[in-house]
Amino acid sequence: MSSKSSIHCGDDFVPLNIAVLTVSDTREEHNDTSGQALVERLQAAGHTLAAKAISKDDVYQLRAVVSQWIADEAIQVILTTGGTGFTARDNTPEALLPLFDKDIEGFGEVFRTISLAEIGTSTIQSRAFGGMANSTVILSVPGSTNACKTAWDKLIVEQLDASHRPCNFVPHLKFT
Numbered sequence: 001m002s003s004k005s006s007i008h009c010g011d012d013f014v015p016l017n018i019a020v021l022t023v024s025d026t027r028e029e030h031n032d033t034s035g036q037a038l039v040e041r042l043q044a045a046g047h048t049l050a051a052k053a054i055s056k057d058d059v060y061q062l063r064a065v066v067s068q069w070i071a072d073e074a075i076q077v078i079l080t081t082g083g084t085g086f087t088a089r090d091n092t093p094e095a096l097l098p099l100f101d102k103d104i105e106g107f108g109e110v111f112r113t114i115s116l117a118e119i120g121t122s123t124i125q126s127r128a129f130g131g132m133a134n135s136t137v138i139l140s141v142p143g144s145t146n147a148c149k150t151a152w153d154k155l156i157v158e159q160l161d162a163s164h165r166p167c168n169f170v171p172h173l174k175f176t
Helices: 033-044 059-071 092-099 105-125 145-159
Strands: 017-023 048-055 077-081 129-133 136-141
Touching: 017 033, 017 059, 033 048, 033 077, 033 145, 048 059, 059 077, 059 092, 059 136, 077 145, 092 129, 092 136, 105 129, 105 145, 136 145
Parallel strands: 017 048, 017 077, 077 136
Antiparallel strands: 129 136
């Protein structure tokens, strides 16, 4: 693993390899509007879709997929959508938090702050969260398409842009 120290808050955009995981017991590729919204946005921003999958909301299946992507030297960012609510089948935080080397505690807080203007106090039912593992950023957002659009447009896009100041995630990522 090598790092690009010259990327630290530089002037140039650096395209990243991003994997998208939809967590759902009911969605399939043809009706995965949330995952597709993230794919469309990351590609429009100039990033590369490195992988895309849909997984049942099962702790061990989620860990298996995300662990494989964390270990993949080519994947720098993992975005998950779904499984962040309070139902018995919402297991994304329980599945992924143990995989993190570091939590990105502010991610969920900022997401909920932004969402407050759109959905009011219902935002407290979002367990959006983020973390780092093996120099890979993992960001998990709710399964609604609007939540994915909000998260990308108002939070994620800037943090995955090497030119965003005063700081962004790019200097902390693995580059091969």
